[in-house]
Each structure stands twice: as structure tokens, then as C-alpha cells.
Amino acid sequence: MDTDKKQYDKQKYNRTYYNKSNEAIKIQHKKYYTENKQTILNKCKEYRILNANKIYHRYSCGCGGYYSKNNYSRHTKSIIHKAFINTD
Numbered sequence: 001m002d003t004d005k006k007q008y009d010k011q012k013y014n015r016t017y018y019n020k021s022n023e024a025i026k027i028q029h030k031k032y033y034t035e036n037k038q039t040i041l042n043k044c045k046e047y048r049i050l051n052a053n054k055i056y057h058r059y060s061c062g063c064g065g066y067y068s069k070n071n072y073s074r075h076t077k078s079i080i081h082k083a084f085i086n087t088d
């Protein structure tokens, strides 16, 4: 019970902190990105190469279609998938 309250207080604190300093945080993030742009881009590129199997893996769906993890939401909105769901 006590930990729940603590967690709630932390969430509340984070929310108020974010609302209060929203612009400052945005500026800080932008500054960090511009200063470390090349490093960040290299890390992203490295991640995509190392995890290509995970990122681009094609999963087969019950509707007979295929999707990858990053377009699952788009797949669920597709005509083929919707038609399959409606036939149940």
C-alpha cells in the first residue's frame, strides 16, 4: 500500500515536473541531439545492423497476411485483416 502511494506520488511529481519545465526539457534534448548527432546516428545504424533479424522479421498473421513488428498497428487496420476479423 505504502509503495503504491509512493509510486503514485512519483508519477504525480514527474507529471508536474514535466508540465512545468516542458519547454526547457525540449530545448535540452534538442541541444543534446545537435551536439551528439553523429554519435546518435551511428548508434542507430549499428543497432539496425545488429538487430536486422528482429526489426525486419516478417510475422504471419491469422488473416493470411504478413507484418513486421513496427507495422503491426498498420496491419490491424488493413482491409484484409479487418475482413478476417469481421468473419469471426
Ligand SMILES: [Zn+2]
Residues within 6 Å of the ligand: 061, 062, 063, 064, 065, 075, 076, 080, 081, 084
Ligand atoms: Zn492480419
